[in-house]
Amino acid sequence: MGKESGFTQQYPRIDTAPLPVEPYISAETFELEKERVFKRSWLSVGRRDQVREPGDFFTRDLEIGDTKILVVCGADGQVRAFHNVCQHRGHQVSLESEGRGCQGFICEFHNWSYGLDGSLKGMPDADNFVLDKTQLGLREIHCDLWEDNVFINLAAAPEHTLAEYLGDLGRDLSGFPHQDYAPIATISSELQCNWKLVMDAFNEAYHVIGLHRRSAPGAFNSEDNPFGHLQAVKLHERHWTISAYANPQQTPSAAAGLNIQYSAAATYVPKHSDEQGLTKLPPGVNPSQSDTWAFDVHQIFPNFSYYTANGWILCQRYWPISVDSCRYETTLYTVPPKTAAERVAMEQTIIMLWDVVLEDLSTVERTQPMLLSGAIDAFQLSDMELGIRQHAQVLAQAIGKA
Amino acid sequence: MSKPLPDEFNHLQSLADEWALPTFAARYAKRTSVEMAELQQCYDALLPAMPAIMEFLNQYPYDQQRPAPVENLMQLAMSFMDISPAVELFFQPTVPYGKEWKEAQLSIHC
Structure with a gap:
């Protein structure tokens, strides 16, 4: 040829x-x-088999996004991605690379706790804080699935949906x-x-x-x-x-x-x-x-x-x-x-x-x-x-x- | 006999004691730590037995626990596979000019 x-x-x-x-x-x-x-593209970060059932999760380092991410299957079966960052003082919430069937996440530092949907559940000595818990969930990252592949997009407002992006x-x-x-x-x-x-x-x-x-x-x-x-x-x-x-x-x-x-x-x-x-x-x-x-x-x-x-x-x-x-x-x-x-x-x-x-x-x-x-x-x-x-x-x- | 085999494979006992290793990492470390002559000897001894070994192992479901001698035989057969590229393709224990294998990780999910 x-x-x-x-x-x-x-x-x-x-x-x-x-x-x-x-x-x-x-x-x-x-x-x-x-x-x-x-920081603007849809990035493949894993497969559905890693987050098949509620409470299944994995974390990964994303140096190129200046972050570490937490991907988790919620109680509703939906796969969500978050920055793995506690909203209290910035510690990493999950220190595990993966897990199955967990109930939520508790930050090792001061034991702030988060649900599978990223919502802030509580913290020790809560009366000593003046804050609105509903505003302090884990910071969510755009996440979508294509043929069992988990993609994320770090942009605040992605230019395309995942389906449009894959075209x-x-x-x-x-x-x-x-x-x-x-x-x-x-x-x-x-x-x-x-x-x-x-x-x-x-x-x-x-x-x-x-x-x-x-x-x-x-x-x-x-x-x-x-x-x-x-x-x-x-x-x-x-x-x-x-x-x-x-x-x-x-x-x-x-x-x-x-x-x-x-x-x-x-x-x-x-x-x-x-x-x-x-x-x-x-x-x-x-x-x-x-x-x-x-x-x-x-x-x-x-x-x-x-x-x-x-x-x-x-x-x-x-x-x-x-x-x-x-x-x-x-x-x-x-x-x-x-x-x-x-x-x-x-x-x-x-x-x-x-x-x-x-x-x-x-x-x-x-x-x-x-x-x-x-x-x-x-x-x-x-x-x-x-x-x-x-x-x-x-x-x-x-x-x-x- | 630290790693007994099913009776019909008794003739492979000395190989099993050396090569029936439970993990990929252990088998690859062994492959890359011995001389080529030992790999060739192991391969030559296992090759004619492999069809019978595979037929025997095919009776056992993978997702159920197996008797220790069957497990040992399976690990020995996996060592045959793991040393095969060294004998069949590379003619040396390691990949020629390859990436230093200890700098990479392999994890098995199945």
């Missing part, structure tokens, strides 16, 4: 010049990303069995690099024949498609999808063969199209209707990668901490094992996810210091790295530097 049949030319609005390195090392750009992107991409994924899958494994790591380097690493398949040549030999390329060209690249206004190629002739290893035999979802060994039930998928999944489709990566601006495949999904986020540090997290969801043998098969999926992620995370920290060397000013991007251009362009527009 040469340039004449490329994806990039379908999108004349995309700048095809080399991509400047400056936004990856600029403290000024980082501040603009924080104020104009992360065509959200609609095109409707009908996929998002709810059928349970969490299997989560990998997280703090990384000493700019968050965009990490997202870029999961924004193309060009690296697979290089970086993953040991871990995934012949899985995502073939004689017909030697460089593992993407099956589809579809750009939306601010989000985009890339779809990876699977070699239908690949030979699984012995361990992978056992996985295929016993597991509901063999992550790296997609079955052939006849067994995939491709016609049942919504238009956003395998958008080119390829019979050599491996999986899609739906890149939801600014920092969420939502993978859809035959039998599994994966939620991956890249959280900026500073211009040269970030937190990576990924969770695989699939059909949970029913027998001990299926659990053993699942272990092959888990170990491959882990070892492959250790490959993926290795390059980004080696790259960041070199961006300060002055020896590289811009990234040279191929047609297969169009997703990186889209992300850069949407970001540049959002921070007013386009």
Whole structure:
């Protein structure tokens, strides 16, 4: 596949010049990303399975929002998000990372207590205060769900609803069995690099024949498609999808063969199209209707990668901490094992996810210091790295530097 | 025999004593702390037994408690999976040029 049949030319609005390195090392750009992107965009922070029943909750650090958040399922079943900040003197209310079925929250400092809906319930020696309890609930953050994914928006008045924000991409994924899958494994790591380097690493398949040549030999390329060209690249206004190629002739290893035999979802060994039930998928999944489709990566601006495949999904986020540090997290969801043998098969999926992620995370920290060397000013991007251009362009527009 | 196996898998007992480890972290720490020769030996001994092990384990529901020998066998089989990339793909215990694994966390939900 040469340039004449490329994806990039379908999108004349995309700048095809080399991509400047400056936004990856600029403290000024980082501040603009924080104020104009992360404090205004809908951000994926978790999944409904973490807040399924009343009293289920989780907290998380949100350095890029200058806050920590508390997400909780109320007695009414509604999922709400709050700043995890006591309205008395600013201490963090919940010190737990997650919990199930709690009745409310009590601040460790002076024991002010809050309900699952964030309302202030009371405090010791209440008669000694002059205040209006009804005005002192936990400060709420806009929160909404899309296909079991929990999103928040830190803006006082978000510019769009979540459905508007997700737009065509959200609609095109409707009908996929998002709810059928349970969490299997989560990998997280703090990384000493700019968050965009990490997202870029999961924004193309060009690296697979290089970086993953040991871990995934012949899985995502073939004689017909030697460089593992993407099956589809579809750009939306601010989000985009890339779809990876699977070699239908690949030979699984012995361990992978056992996985295929016993597991509901063999992550790296997609079955052939006849067994995939491709016609049942919504238009956003395998958008080119390829019979050599491996999986899609739906890149939801600014920092969420939502993978859809035959039998599994994966939620991956890249959280900026500073211009040269970030937190990576990924969770695989699939059909949970029913027998001990299926659990053993699942272990092959888990170990491959882990070892492959250790490959993926290795390059980004080696790259960041070199961006300060002055020896590289811009990234040279191929047609297969169009997703990186889209992300850069949407970001540049959002921070007013386009 | 600190980690007994079901009778029909007695021949794997010495491997179980070393490799029937209860957590992913313990199994990965073990994989990355031994020489390649030991990984190869373990893999070669388990590979021909794996079809029978899987057939045996497939009788046991995952969400119910299993007899200790069955649990040990399952943990041994999970070690086979965890060392398999080292033997089949990397030809060394760790990921070549990979991120230092102790700098990342893996938690299992299932």
